[in-house]
Amino acid sequence: MSRFEGKTAIVTGGATGIGLATAKLLASEGANVVIAGRDERRGTAALAELAAIGGKPLFVRTDISDEDAVRHLIGRTMAHRGRIDVLINNAAMFYESDFLQETTDRWRAVFDTIVNGAYWCTREAAVAMKEQGGGVIVNVSSINGIRALNRSSHYNSAKGALDQLTRCTAAELSPHGIRVNGVAPGFIDTGLSVVGGENELETEWFKRYYVGERKIPLARPGQSEEVAAVIAFLASEAASYVQGAIVPVDGGLSITF
Ligand SMILES: NC(=O)c1ccc[n+]([C@@H]2O[C@H](COP(=O)([O-])OP(=O)(O)OC[C@H]3O[C@@H](n4cnc5c(N)ncnc54)[C@H](O)[C@@H]3O)[C@@H](O)[C@H]2O)c1
Numbered sequence: 001m002s003r004f005e006g007k008t009a010i011v012t013g014g015a016t017g018i019g020l021a022t023a024k025l026l027a028s029e030g031a032n033v034v035i036a037g038r039d040e041r042r043g044t045a046a047l048a049e050l051a052a053i054g055g056k057p058l059f060v061r062t063d064i065s066d067e068d069a070v071r072h073l074i075g076r077t078m079a080h081r082g083r084i085d086v087l088i089n090n091a092a093m094f095y096e097s098d099f100l101q102e103t104t105d106r107w108r109a110v111f112d113t114i115v116n117g118a119y120w121c122t123r124e125a126a127v128a129m130k131e132q133g134g135g136v137i138v139n140v141s142s143i144n145g146i147r148a149l150n151r152s153s154h155y156n157s158a159k160g161a162l163d164q165l166t167r168c169t170a171a172e173l174s175p176h177g178i179r180v181n182g183v184a185p186g187f188i189d190t191g192l193s194v195v196g197g198e199n200e201l202e203t204e205w206f207k208r209y210y211v212g213e214r215k216i217p218l219a220r221p222g223q224s225e226e227v228a229a230v231i232a233f234l235a236s237e238a239a240s241y242v243q244g245a246i247v248p249v250d251g252g253l254s255i256t257f
Pocket of ligand 1: 015016018019141
C-alpha cells in the first residue's frame with residue numbers, strides 16, 4: 001500500500017518518538033519526508049533511518065518556536081520539493097512545574113512551541129497548500145488538552161489551545177481543500193515519558209493505578225507506532241471526510257474517571 005507516493009510531508013519534532021515513527025511510516029508508503037528539528041545530530045541519525053526506508057528525505061534544522069526559522073523551513077521545503085502535501089505539527093516539550101513557581105519566560109516557551117509553533121507552521125504551509133489546491137495537516141495534541149493535571153498547567157493549557165487551532169483552521173481552511181485534524185495520545189512510551197530523570201511508565205503508581213486498576217482500560221502504555229498509524233490515517237485519502245476531529249489514541253484513558 002502506498003498512500004503517500006510522491007507526496008511531500010513535513011514532520012516537526014520528527015527525529016524522535018511519535019514524530020520519527022510517523023516519518024518512517026509515511027516514508028515507507030512513498031512520502032518524501034522533511035524532518036524539522038532542533039538537534040543536528042538526532043536529525044542526521046533520523047535521516048539515515050529514513051533514507052534506508054525510501055523516498056527523498058530531508059532534515060531542516062528548525063526551532064519551531066522561532067517564526068523566522070519556520071519561514072526558513074517552509075522556504076527550503078518548497079525549494080527542494082516544490083509543494084507541501086502533508087504537515088504534521090508534532091513538536092512539543094514537557095516538564096513538571098508548580099503553577100505558583102512558574103515563570104513568564106518558561107510559560108511563553110511552552111506556548112511558543114506548542115501553540116505558536118503550530119500556528120506559524122500551519123500558516124506558512126497553508127499558503128503553499130492553498131496555491132497547489134489542497135493539503136492535509138495533523139496536529140499532535142494530547143488528552144492533557146481536555147483534562148487538568150497537577151504541575152502541568154502550561155502544557156495542558158497549550159494543548160487545549162492547539163485543539164482549538166485544529167478546529168478553527170479546519171473550518172476556515174476547508175474552502176482551500178485543506179483538511180486539519182488532530183490526535184490526542186495518552187501515555188505513550190517515548191522520551192517525553194521521562195520526567196525529572198524518571199520514566200513515569202515504570203513507576204509503581206503508574207503500574208498500580210493506570211495498569212493494575214485499569215484506569216487505562218487497555219491496561220498498558222501505547223507505542224509511538226500506534227499513534228503514527230492514526231496520524232497516517234488522518235493524513236491519508238481514507239480520511240477524506242474527516243475534518244476538525246481530534247482522535248484520542250490513549251487505550252481508553254480519557255473515557256474513565
Ligand atoms: N509520549 C507521550 O506520552 C505523549 C502523550 C501525549 C501527547 N504527546 C505528544 O506527542 C508529540 C511527540 O512527543 P513524543 O512523545 O514523541 O516525545 P519526544 O520528546 O520524543 O518528541 C518531541 C520532539 O519535539 C522536538 N521539539 C521540541 N521543541 C521543539 C522546537 N521548539 N522546535 C523543533 N522541535 C522541537 C523534540 O526535540 C523532540 O524531537 C508531542 O506533541 C507530545 O506533546 C506525547
